[in-house]
Amino acid sequence: MIYLDNAATTLHKPQQVIDAVVNAMQSMGNSSRGTHAQSLTAARCVYETRCKTARLFGCPRPDHVVFTSNSTEALNIALSGLFTRGDHIISTDLEHNSVLRPLYRLRTEHDVRLDFLPADGNGCIDYADLTPLLRKETRAIVCTHASNLTGNMLDLEKISAFARANGLLLVVDASQTAGCVPIDIERMGIDVLCFTGHKGLMGPQGTGGLCIREGVEIQAFKVGGSGVQSYLTTQPSEYPTRLEAGTLNGHGLAGLSAALDFILETGVEEIHNKEIALMRRFYDGVKDICGVRIYGDLSQDARCAIVALNIRNYDSGTISDILAEDYDIATRPGAHCAPRMHQALGTSETGAVRFSFSYFNTEEEIDAAISAVKELAE
């Protein structure tokens, strides 16, 4: 089986991740809920995972790393906790529904105004389009680091320079880039970074979180058990407790901790270079096949290792199904939870077949995928 759907979730995890989860399930109590050995084992593990996450993303304060079940939860927490009636937010056509739907809900339920930077036929925005959108009520730019459909990456330093110059917050969805593209929230001027543990971070599903810049106040989203200040009728106000009601996914975070060890040891640059090399090999192998149409700007390496394509006028679902059934190659067809991106590319009717590569894919697997695409295009 050749797994090329890593943008959905990474299938091949480092063995240490699996071992850490199994070990945690045999030894961990509940973090922050006591001081016996098993509870402290869990608390120490969670704390170390905060420290490693902070190190990976250049966040100076581990207590400003908040854990959630995934990026979607992190984005919902950030967006529902930062904005108020009448605020204006700038976003982009590259966004996943995990950004779009919370924004649309803010618009419907709280009269928040939205504008989306348009993407062209290659899935690229024009940064000059930012200035005309600015209003007195503009509070933030909320954007993805990279499109889950095309792999095109946004220049966050450019966007954050604009945000800083105009007193705006920058909230970033790093679902596709965490672990495979270097991220430094201080250098990149990011106020809130939302990430997931199960894609490029190669950790278990059910993990993810936010890194919050000091001074950024996000109102509590869910309230409940905190293990501390039990007689308070409100959620404790200190981070991370403010945004972490209930038992954390301790077993998952043990796995994420081991995954972060792997990534920090291997190096994000090394991971990026290998993934991009695999992507280039695939792209070079398919780009000149008659009948193949590729979407996105693949001219630069500052992107994610994704190639989205269509073959002739075939339905993307059919192509993906044949690849799975006849060639045992896993890809993702359809809309990819990225409706605005498809609309910008003109692929709303057909969808597209997305091939997304991981550090653990091999050149042989890439070559097999190229052959398959060649045969299907005949």
Next chain:
Amino acid sequence: MRKKELRFIVTFHTTTSAMAMEKYCLANGIPGRLIPVPREISAGCGMCWSAPPDARPEIEAALAGQSLDVQQLYELVV
């Protein structure tokens, strides 16, 4: 029942702060361990650092030099 003795207690606002303290103390050979907060004290976090009273100067020096977020210091029989 365990014999009560005088201890030097450090309390915290959050579990994260308590874990940071434990990590620092273990790395630097500072005595003590995390225990449940005694009922005579009210604190943000339900666990506190409990050390022998003669470790107080060493711990206070460490707290002055590090950005460890503590709530309060006590000497208490626990």
